[in-house]
Amino acid sequence: MADGDLKRKTISGFFWRFGERISSQLVSFAVSVVLARLLLPQEYGTIALCMVFINLTAVLAVSGLGTSLVQKKDADGLDFSTMFHAGMAVSLLLYAALFVSAPWVAALYGDPQVCAVLRVLGLVIPVQALNSVQQASVSRTMDFRKFFYATGVGTVVSGAVGIAMACAGCGVWALVGQQLSNNIVNTFTLNRIIDWRPDLRFSFRRCRRLLSFGARLMGANFLGTFFNELKNFIVGFRYTPADLAFYNRGDSLPGLFSNNVNNTINAVLFPAISKVQDDRDAVKRAVRRSMMTGSFVVFPLLFMLAAAADNIVLVLLTDKWLPCVPYIRVLCVGHCMGVLGTANLQAINAVGRSDVTLKLELYKKPLYILAIFAGMCVSPLAIAVAHTFYSLLGTAINAWPNKRLIGYKFSEQLQDVAPQFVLALVAALAVYSIGLAGLNVWLALCLQFLAGVGLYWGGSRMFSLESYRYVSSSVRDFFAGRRKS
Numbered sequence: 001m002a003d004g005d006l007k008r009k010t011i012s013g014f015f016w017r018f019g020e021r022i023s024s025q026l027v028s029f030a031v032s033v034v035l036a037r038l039l040l041p042q043e044y045g046t047i048a049l050c051m052v053f054i055n056l057t058a059v060l061a062v063s064g065l066g067t068s069l070v071q072k073k074d075a076d077g078l079d080f081s082t083m084f085h086a087g088m089a090v091s092l093l094l095y096a097a098l099f100v101s102a103p104w105v106a107a108l109y110g111d112p113q114v115c116a117v118l119r120v121l122g123l124v125i126p127v128q129a130l131n132s133v134q135q136a137s138v139s140r141t142m143d144f145r146k147f148f149y150a151t152g153v154g155t156v157v158s159g160a161v162g163i164a165m166a167c168a169g170c171g172v173w174a175l176v177g178q179q180l181s182n183n184i185v186n187t188f189t190l191n192r193i194i195d196w197r198p199d200l201r202f203s204f205r206r207c208r209r210l211l212s213f214g215a216r217l218m219g220a221n222f223l224g225t226f227f228n229e230l231k232n233f234i235v236g237f238r239y240t241p242a243d244l245a246f247y248n249r250g251d252s253l254p255g256l257f258s259n260n261v262n263n264t265i266n267a268v269l270f271p272a273i274s275k276v277q278d279d280r281d282a283v284k285r286a287v288r289r290s291m292m293t294g295s296f297v298v299f300p301l302l303f304m305l306a307a308a309a310d311n312i313v314l315v316l317l318t319d320k321w322l323p324c325v326p327y328i329r330v331l332c333v334g335h336c337m338g339v340l341g342t343a344n345l346q347a348i349n350a351v352g353r354s355d356v357t358l359k360l361e362l363y364k365k366p367l368y369i370l371a372i373f374a375g376m377c378v379s380p381l382a383i384a385v386a387h388t389f390y391s392l393l394g395t396a397i398n399a400w401p402n403k404r405l406i407g408y409k410f411s412e413q414l415q416d417v418a419p420q421f422v423l424a425l426v427a428a429l430a431v432y433s434i435g436l437a438g439l440n441v442w443l444a445l446c447l448q449f450l451a452g453v454g455l456y457w458g459g460s461r462m463f464s465l466e467s468y469r470y471v472s473s474s475v476r477d478f479f480a481g482r483r484k485s
Helices: 003-038 041-062 065-071 077-109 111-123 124-141 144-165 173-195 204-238 241-275 280-306 307-315 319-337 338-350 354-376 379-400 410-435 441-462 466-484
Strands: none
Touching: 003 144, 003 173, 003 241, 003 307, 003 319, 003 354, 003 410, 041 124, 041 173, 041 204, 041 241, 065 077, 065 124, 065 204, 065 338, 077 111, 077 204, 111 173, 124 144, 144 173, 173 204, 204 241, 204 354, 204 379, 241 280, 241 307, 241 319, 241 379, 280 307, 280 319, 280 338, 280 410, 280 441, 280 466, 307 319, 307 441, 319 338, 319 379, 338 354, 338 379, 338 410, 354 379, 379 410, 410 441, 410 466, 441 466
């Protein structure tokens, strides 16, 4: 693929993928606001307890399936069919294990409802295994608009299902229905709009070759997910489901912004780098651009969210969710540097060094255990502080191999995102100051939004930041290309 064509596909892919993530998450967030008013924090806590085990099982079933197909330059129909059959077989076995173990999980938490919820919600695992291979087919061609359509349909349908069930008094099952229908509808819709279909072919030789890359990546992802879910297990086991609900709600709001940008980087950067993985300078340029673009968007959103968290929670979720405000502010700090860690890991994986990714997880996790167990002895909020400290440290560790692999030192990365960081901090201070004025909550929130956006965008334009110029030119190029087509 020519450099110009790759750049065009990458920019187009970023906007389609980012549009998909943002639009779907905005709809999901609106639905969650409605559900948060209809349901109790304890019911969210029950779902969070189940998701600890579902997420761990899903990593074993799904992780490495799609990425191994995207990373392989000459993947063909036999490769895709082989990974589809392998993924479905593993996912069904893992779901069976989860189904059998559900009563023991419920007994562990002392909540009988967990058993039935875990068995029903666990059906997302084989669905996600199918979807992972479908997504790899789309990612290889970088036609990300198909994700936009599939995700949009799944989000709207599942939102309607969740709200209808909540209004009908279904309680925690409204959340189960929402998540399960989202996965099913998303997968079915994507299946209808892509050309790939599995056939009855399977190659053990191809499977071993693909899994040599995918297994190491799966191991790294499993370690990351296991220790990330460990904090949820500890909060739910040592404290109360309500504490876990406040923690997760405090994490979900900053995650709405950072995860969408990071998932977009994951989806677009990985196939783009895979196509130029033999050109070290091209990989470095791609990673640098992704970091600067991501930080330009993420930093102001997270800093201003932290500054206005109390007013946002009052307006959107009502005062019964105010205990989540300290979690939001602490976890915003941890999320802000995730864009660097994500881009670094995608560069490592795309050049075929999933073994390095696995080693990094093995290096980092003893530090994570130490931090989380130290926080556990104090309070759920202390666990959030410990997790944030680890996130910042983990960003530096993830950057270390790329000094050798692509010649991009961590000090260079910090220099590239420093202007966005400083401007976002100034805007956040202005937002926080307005919140101290004692104004009506609606008026204060409007003034905070206008002041924060105005200061950040105006400052970026005044100082002509490189990230501002690149984002502006990319937006113009994208819409110019859309008009021509």
